[in-house]
Amino acid sequence: MFTESRFTVIVGAGPTGLTVARQLQRLGVPFRIVERSARPFVGSRGKGLQPRTLEVLDDLGLIDRFRAAGDDYPEMLVHRPDGVTAAWRMDELHDPTPEVPYPNMLMVPQWRTCELLAEGVPVEFGVGVAALEQDSGGVRVTLDTGEVVTARYVVGADGGRSTVRRALGVDFLGSTHEDEQMLIADVRLSGLDRSHWHVWPGEPAFRLGLCPLPGGDWWQLTAPPTDTPIEQLVASVDPAITITEIGWTSQWRANIRMAARFRVGGVFLAGDAAHVHSPAGGQGLNTGIQDGYNLGWKLATGDDAVLDTYEAERLPVAAGVLGISTDLHRRHVANDTDAMRRDDPVLRQLTLSYRGGPLAAEHRAAPGLVQAGDRAPDAPLADGRRVFDLLRGGHATLLAFGFEGALPALPSSVHPHQLTSGEGAVWQSYDVHEPTLLLIRPDNYVGCATTDPEDVVAYLKLLGL
Template sequence: MFTESEFTLIVGAGPTGLTLARVLQRHGAPFRIVEQSPAPPAGSRGKGIQPRTQEVLDDLGLLPEFRAASADYPELLIHLPGGATMTQRMDELHDPTPNAPYPNMLMLPQWHTSALLAQGVPVEYGVGVVSLSESEVVLSNGETVTPRYVVGCDGGRSTVRKALDVPFEGSSAPEEQLQIADVRVPGLSRDNWHIWPGADQRSFRLGLCPLPGTDEFQLTAPPTGESIEDLVESVGLSITHVGWTSLYRANIRMVSRYRVGHVFLAGDAAHVHSPAGGQGLNTGIQDAYNLGWKIALGGSSLLDTYEAERLPVAADVLGISTRLHRRVIDHPDENAIRRDDPALRQLSLNYRGGPLSAEHRSQPGLVQAGDRAPGPILDLLRGPQFTLLAFNWAGDLPTADASLHAHRIDDPAVATIYDAQGPTLFLVRPDNYIGCATSTLDDVTKYLADLSS
């Protein structure tokens, strides 16, 4: 167990840093979280909560609040010349299934996501990192601290990453820009995401997306040299308020290392994406979800698996979001805005073949070690413990304690979803991925012993 002096310093209080704080908090692992900005950041920014992230929020006990504050993505209403309109969906709405109880992406402004995650988290605002070394971190409030671990969750311009001198490899396209703003547009229906094409009917001129829980729209448009007010007036509307504004420049980069000694990188500090496909915020949250329980358990070899598991995921996600971005830029048509690739939901991301995935069965089923634990028994998985799921199991099971819960699963429908043929044990990690799949209890005992060694 850690002592209070062996705390983790989380640098950055966006969704990634706050998720990490939440995970450490529920494990009872001490931390401090500092944020250079003097107050919680404003702005809608990344507004999509993917299905896999909703399962993370479910596990953390936060999903009801998120679902109450958010909404499904609305249908696009495309405004054509002469007053005609047409509708289109980026992706159809999907019905919940036992395997995927939360099948649709939710929309929630990022400031609200951060606010919900921050409840009960003691963020130190107005405190940044000045410098860091192998043993010490100098903070902007004059403190010098000696944390056991440091996690840079401080965005694409990460001070922590720069201090480590870790290259941020990739490319930029400064000519590909998008202005974004949170605005109020009275009289515009909030039932749709409004799109105005360019004069060629193929390019994009203006988008206004209603933000749930507010009276604002997120405005997106390529820079034209005209003001936001004039741009909106050109389509027959007017703005009464302009809030947060930003200029997005195409910047697609990632690190080749997630760990340098006792310092880790997560979220945008490790990878920046095109906003196409709603992947960046979600990937950052899942970085933190992967890293948090490993910090709580400690052990250098276990912490090495953070990079081994998450770096390939970030590379794949970067590829998906880049392909979607290029499709919009290079081949704009009515299908360029489709977001119906199942991979975007992040339910199929897995760690098969990774250092923590022990598949002992000679004939694995459809669900294997390294896979996300499917959805029908999420209520059994909530919490910081390992969970042992025993299918068709007549033998003894370990006695439940704070670190391990064991459940016999007798529901044949659940066994079908897990494709459990004969006596089968699935050991589910605290981040709800299957660590060990076997038909022998000794394999489970050895797996847990190896983690703590």
């Protein structure tokens, strides 16, 4: 039997693995994060951060950095074959509300997302996994440097071709469509204004897209697969545009799959290692970050029953999101007239819920709109702070609405906050109308909703707190 060490090995330093690392780091849990590539990722690939992901970044203390690095999606300018141009948005810009402070998708190139998430995280570049095996004593990981380490847990966040998933023998269910491909490249150019995302449609599908990336002078180019050099391809739609530099390039193919399991013993799959999506709708990277956000605090508990809830909660969510992105992809393939619309509220991922799951304890006879399992909304407080200020930091939070009785004894990892009837904005956001206790989980979902303090005590035992 292996001798168990108390640290976690995170395999893969993309957005998912880095989110797990940040969760463990702030909770004081030892870890190693290894990345097979010799250097950080350099491409723009997954450039859209959904509103729920922005809330995760707020909780991690990074939202100001990301907002400074990114921008709203620009208006799209369609250059029709007849010479007419038409301007429109995939989704209208939404105003912030007390409950939703970040209502719009933020464009940030993926390399910059990785860079910001990696600040202060000790990533070991040029180190991959060659093999792993486990028994009741832990998980023995053989690195491709020859080093062998034994960890308590391993997180496979190493992409769609995951070495960890293959070592576990977990099926990657779904299909690959070799005839559905897309060229993606980062380019510098002259002769085109940066105030729009430019698209040149063709027959039957589009010919070219050029989207200005924030934080510099790069553009993301998308086009159907072609043998034509990028410079000639761009010149064919507008001779006034000159490509001055070509950076990262990738040939995307429609590979739509999901792992049959997200946990095998002490090994967990997350991000692209667990599910790969079409880029349509900007769901894949965001779902991976939220996998890591869900898993990180559960690893910190070290509680086996709590860790089982990772798969129970995230696998159904991943399946649902995969269906959404696949539907959007099929509309693109069919060249539907509404294929580029992104105004479905579900894409913002704010409505994703764990209602009915193993960590959703709704004890109220007549719950309001916000129930156990739902995302905890924001709201202004009487002292000038926001609810998100109370939740930030990786701890659980007890919101006591008008509760005059004695609160239960709480461990130091749970922060209580009394809300008087004078703080009506919070009561309204949470749709609370009577004295109520809401226990907010460390990942800022409502865990327990009750009027009885004993329910909170029982729930904290369920969380291993």
